[in-house]
Amino acid sequence: MNTLSYGLLSMLSYAPFSGYDLMQKIQPFWPAKHSQIYPLLAQLERDGYIQHELVVQPDKPDKKVHSLTDLGREALSQWLSQPACPPVTRDELSLKIFCMNEGDPVDIQRLLEQRVEYCREKLVWFHAKSELFAHKRMDSSPGIVLLMRRALFSFQSELDWAEWALKELRGEG
Amino acid sequence: MNTLSYGLLSMLSYAPFSGYDLMQKIQPFWPAKHSQIYPLLAQLERDGYIQHELVVQPDKPDKKVHSLTDLGREALSQWLSQPACPPVTRDELSLKIFCMNEGDPVDIQRLLEQRVEYCREKLVWFHAKSELFAHKRMDSSPGIVLLMRRALFSFQSELDWAEWALKELRGEG
DNA sequence: AGCATCATGTAATGAGTTACATGATTTT
DNA sequence: AAAATCATGTAACTCATTACATGATGCT
Numbered sequence: 225m226n227t228l229s230y231g232l233l234s235m236l237s238y239a240p241f242s243g244y245d246l247m248q249k250i251q252p253f254w255p256a257k258h259s260q261i262y263p264l265l266a267q268l269e270r271d272g273y274i275q276h277e278l279v280v281q282p283d284k285p286d287k288k289v290h291s292l293t294d295l296g297r298e299a300l301s302q303w304l305s306q307p308a309c310p311p312v313t314r315d316e317l318s319l320k321i322f323c324m325n326e327g328d329p330v331d332i333q334r335l336l337e338q339r340v341e342y343c344r345e346k347l348v349w350f351h352a353k354s355e356l357f358a359h360k361r362m363d364s365s366p367g368i369v370l371l372m373r374r375a376l377f378s379f380q381s382e383l384d385w386a387e388w389a390l391k392e393l394r395g396e397g
Numbered sequence: 398m399n400t401l402s403y404g405l406l407s408m409l410s411y412a413p414f415s416g417y418d419l420m421q422k423i424q425p426f427w428p429a430k431h432s433q434i435y436p437l438l439a440q441l442e443r444d445g446y447i448q449h450e451l452v453v454q455p456d457k458p459d460k461k462v463h464s465l466t467d468l469g470r471e472a473l474s475q476w477l478s479q480p481a482c483p484p485v486t487r488d489e490l491s492l493k494i495f496c497m498n499e500g501d502p503v504d505i506q507r508l509l510e511q512r513v514e515y516c517r518e519k520l521v522w523f524h525a526k527s528e529l530f531a532h533k534r535m536d537s538s539p540g541i542v543l544l545m546r547r548a549l550f551s552f553q554s555e556l557d558w559a560e561w562a563l564k565e566l567r568g569e570g
Numbered sequence: 571a572g573c574a575t576c577a578t579g580t581a582a583t584g585a586g587t588t589a590c591a592t593g594a595t596t597t598t
Numbered sequence: 599a600a601a602a603t604c605a606t607g608t609a610a611c612t613c614a615t616t617a618c619a620t621g622a623t624g625c626t
Contacts, residue, residue, distance in 0.1 A: 226585075227489050234496035244605055253491040260586060262607055285594065285605040297499065304493055304500035308508055310515065311488035316400050316481040318426040323407035324540040326470065327477035335481055342483065367497040370565070374491075374558045381554035385547045392543070399613075417577055433614060435579055458577040458622060 225271075225299070227309070228256055229264050233273060233292060233300045238365070240277075240291035253371070265290060273299055329393065336390050343383035350375045398444075398472070400482070401429055402437050406446060406465060406473050411538070413450075413464035426544070438463060446472055502566065509563050516556035523548045 231254045235246050243265050247258045265288075268274045273296035276288040292300070317335060324332045354372050357364035404427045408419050416438050420431045438461075441447045446469035449461040465473070490512060497505045527545050530537035 227487070227492065228585080230489075231492045234492045234499075237496040237499045242605075243607095244603095253495060254487055255485060255586090257587060258606075259588080259608080266607095281604090283595065284603085287605060300496060301500040304496070304504045304508075307511055308489040308493055311486060311490065312428060313484060313486040314400070314427055315484035316403075317484065318544060319400070319404045319407045320477055320481055321540045321543055322426060323410040323473060323477070325538055326407075326410045327474040331477045338480055365498055366565075367494045370494055370562050371491060373561070374555075377554045377558045378551070381550045382547075385550045388546070389543050392539075401613085415577075416579095417575095428614090430615060431578075432580080432616080439579095454576090456623065457575085460577060 228254060228260065229268060229273075230300070230303050231256075232261065232264060232268065233296050233303075236274060236290060236292045236296070237300060240289045242279075242287040242289055244287065246290070252375070268296070272296075333390060333393055336386050336393070339386045340383060340390070343379045343386065346379045347376065347383065350379065401427060401433065402441060402446075403473070403476050404429075405434065405437060405441065406469050406476075409447060409463060409465045409469070410473060413462045415452075415460040415462055417460065419463070425548070441469070445469075506563060506566055509559050509566070512559045513556060513563070516552045516559065519552045520549065520556065523552065 228250075231250055232246055235241060235249050241249065243258065243262050246265075247256065247261050250256060250261075265274065265276075269276060269290075272293060274290045275293055276290045278286060279289050280286050317339060320335055321332065350372060354376070357369070357372070401423075404423055405419055408414060408422050414422065416431065416435050419438075420429065420434050423429055423434075438447065438449075442449060442463075445466060447463045448466055449463045451459060452462050453459050490508060493508055494505065523545060527549070530542070530545070
């Protein structure tokens, strides 16, 4: 079973969800399209890790609500006890900065400004989410709190770096 | 042409390299195995972006040393002027932390300790590289300096987070 | 003697994205 | 009238990893 499959089980450890819900919830941690998720859910069910119930909705399309079986829960906690694979990041910006001698310096500055903007948007989003959890007493679990904090740390450090890099390029270092 | 192809051109903008060299150099920025790189190099040559020279080595196996053509250089600077795709990160640890209710709390602590160790190793490596560049006047370019600094920022923030998370879990928050 | 490094490739499989396909409801 | 959201699926394609294949040199 691959990591995305375990990721889906992870989401389902909180509550039963539809494939559509799962797709949206898993995005921040493990990007995946619905075309990848639906077949995996079918497979997980064939293998006995999850089961589903058809929920008829009058206003919206019917949906399949998936939930963990005992076997699924077992598989999850077994997976948790294994070491995690090292993280993989692929960022086109790194490659572009690597060969920045080759092009117009203005291009690189624009790329960094775009990254600054990107990080600011992410930070706004995660701050908003954090406050939702803090004030309105949403279904925040210890895990989600840790992950929120980490996202804030990581986008802040990327932002700091990008702003520092822009200063360097403008000769203000 | 895909991002990895441009990545290879980026590396070659510094100097001619063998496929084997390219594989090692591109790892930190865009992980790729040799089985992916060799076919792409052949394709880049077919399309006129690079050319190669066979270098016979008495002690080691012969190698193909690839270099940019004018067309390749053109393609590179055109690519540099386009906005970069948003970065993609996939980290199994995030998924495991997400569902940490499900398993033994000791498992999660162990995972975080392993991540702390991982970040420390990376930091040591990047600090060593930085000093090499600073003191021995290696072939450091402005791009590499920016990327080094960024790696230091990013692993430090991940380290800080992981240590904070461990304190939280041990109830020292 | 066995393993690591250097060096290049192909084949098979797995993972991930884009496109194809459908259809109701709600918002702009 | 057009676009977005909810909802599920399949097909085609690209991207990435693992395995297969070979072979010299140098280190332990």
